[in-house]
Amino acid sequence: MSISSTFHKWGSPRWFYQFSGRLLPWLAILSLLLLVGGAVWGLAFVPADYKQGNSFRIMYIHVPAAAVAMGAYMTMATAGAIHLIWRMKLAAMVMKAIAPIGASLTFLSLLTGAVWGKPTWGTWWVWDARITSVLILFFLYLGVIALHQAFENRDAAAKACAVLAIVGAVNIPIIYWSVEWWYSLHQPASISFTGESTIHPSMLRPLMATLCGMYLFFGWLLLLYTRIEILEREKNTRWVQDLICGESR
Amino acid sequence: MYFNSVSELFSMSGHGSYVWFSYGVSALVLATLVIIARRRRAAAEQHIRALVRRKDATTSN
Numbered sequence: 001m002s003i004s005s006t007f008h009k010w011g012s013p014r015w016f017y018q019f020s021g022r023l024l025p026w027l028a029i030l031s032l033l034l035l036v037g038g039a040v041w042g043l044a045f046v047p048a049d050y051k052q053g054n055s056f057r058i059m060y061i062h063v064p065a066a067a068v069a070m071g072a073y074m075t076m077a078t079a080g081a082i083h084l085i086w087r088m089k090l091a092a093m094v095m096k097a098i099a100p101i102g103a104s105l106t107f108l109s110l111l112t113g114a115v116w117g118k119p120t121w122g123t124w125w126v127w128d129a130r131i132t133s134v135l136i137l138f139f140l141y142l143g144v145i146a147l148h149q150a151f152e153n154r155d156a157a158a159k160a161c162a163v164l165a166i167v168g169a170v171n172i173p174i175i176y177w178s179v180e181w182w183y184s185l186h187q188p189a190s191i192s193f194t195g196e197s198t199i200h201p202s203m204l205r206p207l208m209a210t211l212c213g214m215y216l217f218f219g220w221l222l223l224l225y226t227r228i229e230i231l232e233r234e235k236n237t238r239w240v241q242d243l244i245c246g247e248s249r
Numbered sequence: 250m251y252f253n254s255v256s257e258l259f260s261m262s263g264h265g266s267y268v269w270f271s272y273g274v275s276a277l278v279l280a281t282l283v284i285i286a287r288r289r290r291a292a293a294e295q296h297i298r299a300l301v302r303r304k305d306a307t308t309s310n
Contacts, residue, residue, distance in 0.1 A: 044258055227290075
């Protein structure tokens with residue numbers, strides 16, 4: 001199959017709707033198993049940290065929320081670019097679907113970070129580079145949501161959101177390296193893909209579970225919201241009406 | 250289990266309220282995202298059904 005025909009197929013909302021329908025139950029089951037399993041493991045079975053005591057257990061929800069919030073943003077910016085360059089409608093729907101999910105995950109990472117900071121650093125909040133750049137990420141998501149609602153015209157809204165999402169992507173590497181570029185209360189990354197991780201394997205394994213679980217949960221939500229977007233936009237097409245009302249009408 | 254008792258698991262030697270609050274709010278937010286999706290989906294289906302009913306009513310006349 002040539003590249004252009006693959007692209008064409010993926011860009012078809014109808015094909016995407018049918019394909020994603022088969023993935024939904026697997027994503028739901030696997031993500032919930034990993035999230036709940038990893039959380040129970042991290043909450044009750046991993047030994048306490050020698051420095052932080054038990055507050056480090058917040059990590060098993062804080063790190064996945066923050067990592068997926070950033071991954072979701074890059075997905076949104078990529079979808080925005082695809083929409084601008086190839087005018088793919090499905091990409092605009094994906095972009096719109098991601099914004100509220102990403103905003104929720106960013107909110108969770110900020111909130112759990114504050115709650116973790118209180119017993120660990122002695123403060124809920126500091127205006128340092130890591131925390132401020134994640135707050136900007138939250139506002140970027142809110143900006144995309146607000147832009148979508150500000151336009152009557154759907155295509156104009158998608159274009160404006162795509163531009164904002166792409167420009168805002170500058171913030172992602174800033175978040176990632178902020179703990180190394182500037183002085184910060186926030187600890188640097190404990191997981192390394194190139195060198196040796198500074199986190200004990202017994203602490204790392206449940207984190208891997210909740211991290212994978214959160215990515216899959218995001219994938220599940222993304223499909224759910226994109227499918228709703230497809231139904232709403234294609235409501236006048238024969239295939240959507242047959243799908244909802246049955247073909248025998 | 251790492252803790253010696255259930256009450257120790259809840260208190261986490263003083264950190265329990267921070268930890269359990271974090272997990273509680275996270276579960277709430279994630280569950281809310283799923284519930285919103287279900288409601289929007291139901292509303293979309295209802296809208297499409299009404300649309301089709303109207304269309305069928307006009308074409309059958």
